[in-house]
């Protein structure tokens with residue numbers, strides 16, 4: 201896992217920033233919690249527990265926004281039969297991809 205230091209933007213694999221020595225331990229804890237929550241969401245999807253998957257993916261999205269969580273929220277929404285929400289989240293992830301790929 202790498203964390204970008206919010207102070208100097210250096211990428212770090214350790215809890216103390218290699219460049220500015222900022223303490224990043226809380227950010228690493230939060231990211232580890234997000235990974236655990238995402239694993240729970242994926243396991244819930246595999247088990248067919250779509251309400252649990254939706255809740256866990258949404259929790260991961262609240263910890264830190266990310267395409268992985270957005271896509272899982274969309275997938276869980278579709279599995280629950282909430283196609284309007286699935287489409288909304290799918291479009292959100294798609295729009296992020298379009299912005300990322302836009303030239304200039």
Ligand SMILES: [Zn+2]
Pocket residue numbers: 205206207208209210217218219220221222
């Ligand atoms: Zn730093």
